[in-house]
Amino acid sequence: MAATVPPTGLSQQAAPLKRLTGAARGDQLFRLVLTICAIVIPVLLLALVLMLVRGAAPAIARFGLGFAATKTWDPVAGQFGAFPMIVGTLLTSLLALLIAVPLSLGVAVYLTEFAPGFLRRPVAMVIELLAAIPSVVYGLWGVFVLIPLLQRAVFPFLRSLLGFLPFFQGAIYGPSVLAASIILAIMIMPFIMSVSREVLLAVPNSQREAAMALGATRWEAVRTAIIPYARSGIVGAVILGLGRALGETMAVTMLIGNRHDSSMSLFAPGYTMAAAIANEFNEAATPMHYAALTYVALLLFVITVLVNAAARLLIWRVSRGGVSGAKAE
């Protein structure tokens, strides 16, 4: 190494300044190790995409993009189309949002704006605990507690009340699209709540005070000053919840009934992409069946990436402060 040869210009006194090769090498080694760790993450994602594409290649070659619009799923005949499970995935996730969003936002707003101090921490903790419960436990509870309850009380009531709509007609099964949606709603609530709570906490106090100073009631302050300010962050929280719902596997698999045909009725069983993979992957008998399931995984991956990217973008915008909604008001 060049470092071992002292340059002529250095005086006797400066000798102690001479390079410590050990320390420099330590820095280089440290940076190298860190760089390798940092590279692992993109490499993993790249490998994931590549392997999914490679695994799905036979199905992509055979069915093309029409895969997503075809209804038949017949492993024996080698015919595969993912339309019903894509619909099932979107339907359960949207229904879950429909139930979870108003509730979570209500809780988030109440906790940040109205709740008495002694309530805030315990409730926030309960919400965090809800988020920590494993999916399979939700599934277990759904199968043995929620479904009997729905079957005996809630579904008949809904049918008698809303039976004129095609969604609430037909035979009542236990495992069903609606049951899966309800369990999904319970599961994504904590996420939407905690993210929107953070967004609401980031709203500057001056917003609240300004509205109150104008004589607004507490609710009016929330509606006119706080929600508009936090709007895009809240939308981000909701989309983040959607991303989780789309990819959620175990609880849905256990509650949706896993049937390929799609009926209009929410009381009927259905299928989601994640559930199809969970159920059939180990039993797939033909290479094409594997390929088709991997294709489903690839599609699911693409959908969740898009949804999450949208959510991050919105949350990122609000956390940077400049929110268009606030200026418009």
Added chain:
Amino acid sequence: MTEPAPRMQTTNLTAMYGKFSAVKGVSLDFAPFQVHALIGPSGCGKSTFLRALNRLHEMSVGGWVTGTVLLDGADIYGPDVSVIRLRRRIGMVFQRPTPFPTKSIYGNVAAGLMLEGRRPKAELDAIVERSLQRTALWDEVKDRLHTSAMALSGGQQQRLCLARTIAPEPDVILLDEPTASLDPQGTQRIEELVFELKRDFTIIIVTHNMQQAARVSDTTTFFYLGNMVEHGPTTQIFTTPQQEQTEAYITGRFG
């Protein structure tokens, strides 16, 4: 009689942030065992200049330097220089106290010493005690040396940082507005210490407080917009400044 050789010497020192020069071609000599004050309005480059003296400037985003800086005649930006050894010979104390939160009071003072390999415990104890005594902190903390440094007051923390800096016996101490975050009492104690410590160290202090510069320093340099405007004995700068800008600044007409 001959002037002592300068401890540090800069020649045409320019410090850049990317394409912006924060310090423009400054040449200065710092005689040993004196206190040198750098003054000027904020953004004038005095802190950047200071940070170029222990090569901390180059750690900032986009920071780079041209010109030469000599420590006892050796170029600190030379190709074969160890930044680490350099910084062990040039200590620094910052605006806000920076005790290491995970270390005890003792651990903080010993932090720089530990880098030079193992020492007998008795020797370490002696250096720690001496350093704390020289910063007038020993009596206040001797009973709780092994408790967290974060429990100390701001002024105590700053004196602790000074003790940490002098423990390895550097040649030069850089002080970057060391009293900016302290109350008047804490400020006074630091100033007293600076006056004492110049017996053993060469001290370069950046301050926005002109009275402070007048009180503690032997020489004063006035910076403005990255340029060194005037340099001279402190009494001269504050009584008969040669430059109009210097006079305007010290009489409080701007800055």
Added chain:
Amino acid sequence: MNRRTLRRVKSNVMVGIMASAVVVAVLPLLFILGSLLLRGASSLSLAFFSQLPVPAGETGGGVLHAIVGTLIIVGIASLLGVPIGVGAGVYCAEYPGSRLALVTRFVADVMNGTPSIVVGVFAWTVIVAPQHHYSGLAGSAALAILMIPMVMRTTEELLKLVPNSLREAALALGYARWRTTWSVMLRTALPGIVTGTLLAVARIAGETAPLLFTALGNQYLSFNPNAPMAALPLVVFTYSIGPYEEWHQFAWAAALVLILVVLVLSIAARMVTRERFGAYRD
């Protein structure tokens, strides 16, 4: 005056509605924990922790194999995932403007949102298919992939909270850069990083989907990570969809054990950082 009262009433009604939303949202947790205790606790005994499952139709038996399996699978996943996650997080905090840091940060966010079942398919394709057998190791790999981005993001966020002045103080004292990062920055952020890591461990310990086609499950006690291995979440799943009443009972008890593991980890995580950075918040 009248209008003002109306507005006041409307405000109070809305607040009331939101307060009742809290009740509705908290209810499921109590309901779920209640069910678990009610149905699971009666089957819990020392034997449940120390025995293996019995054949269908018989009562008794335990989940020793699944506890061991979960410990091994999650342990290996953590050994793989924590160092890489922390290392990548340190890289992104130390060289924040570099292109690699930008890419890594973005990709970590993408991976945080990736469904765990997709990661399971990936692990199957990369490990199980070429090896022609299921293994606990493949399960560990899948869980590690889920864990890395979580640990990375927490590490980075917490390092960013450490004031830059500490780094400069260490450098000015003559610390080498690596030593500054290691013994000042990381040491200061350590409690928070431990919390984040424990939360990540708690999350992957409850994951089922990535294990379905990797670890697969096993009826017997196995310490060999290169063979199919049982895990608590898999036991809950398998036994709950089985046809026997005894199995369902068994699933409830296993779920109770699983949730205890997860909750203990989550609560421990929060204890570590009770007073983290209290000194910095000025």
